Amino acid sequence: MPVRETEREVVLTHPTDDTTSVHILKYGATVYSWKLKSEEQLWLSTAAKLDGSKPVRGGIPLVFPVFGKNETDEYLSKLPQHGLARNSTWEFLGQTKENPPTAQFGLKPEISNPELTKLWPMDFLLILTVELGPDYLKTAIEVENTSSSKELKFNWLFHTYFRIEDIEGTMVSNLAGMKVYDQLLKESYVDKHPVVTFNEETDVIYQNVSPERAIQIVDKGVQIHTLKRYNLPDTVVWNPWVEKSRGMADFEPKTGYQQMICIEPGHVHDFVTLAPGKKWDAYQLLCKEELKYQAIQ
């Protein structure tokens, strides 16, 4: 059965391979599991809440309308870190394709977390499309400004937690030479390292990364994940390492930072500004490709 709905989630199974599936929680429209031929591709904390009590620690939480914690905008500054999409229950809109199995989820103010829409009283319609390919997972977002008069200002980001074997043997490639904002150092610089490696807490926004760059997660020389993007110019690279993991109650096991890396495609270095009635769309595509070291200037 390509699409199965329960009260709290929707499960897509590939029609030609029932060991390939994706589970989407209606809460936050959060993909929390993507198995490719029985092998889980995403990291999920063993203490992740899947009951709607708090955003899911793992999988692909959705960040909208603000990335991080805003301190300056009259309304966005009132929202919690990463906004309201990941802690609102979305509506399952149904299956749009049999093969590859594709499902859509919608969010609008009327069904969003009322505590948060009170703080950010904007008109919007979000449509998330989840497409399960035989060897890829595509998550696409459409944001519509449903106001007839006001501009809609927002960030968007897919907060993707990739499962890896061992953080110390892992590197991320094809981000070389990009201007970054380091959220820990609170400074900008150009990352001249040929690849990104990890030996401490890492929290860096790579800005304006050309869509030609296929971002790859490489484990001891073998490509294990490839991320492609449309209309998502920025990429956040995050690993909480020891102390930060210890400080997050829902991050378990505490050694879990060794088996995960967040590569988060988004539009976060500035805001998207959408005129009344207009739409904006973007997608991330998670797939497997041979190692492709790109020296794109």
Ligand SMILES: O=P(O)(O)OC[C@H]1O[C@H](O)[C@H](O)[C@@H](O)[C@@H]1O
């Ligand atoms: O704990 P959360 O609100 O899910 O945020 C988890 C992380 O998200 C992003 O990766 C940010 O760059 C980090 O600064 C933040 O710690």
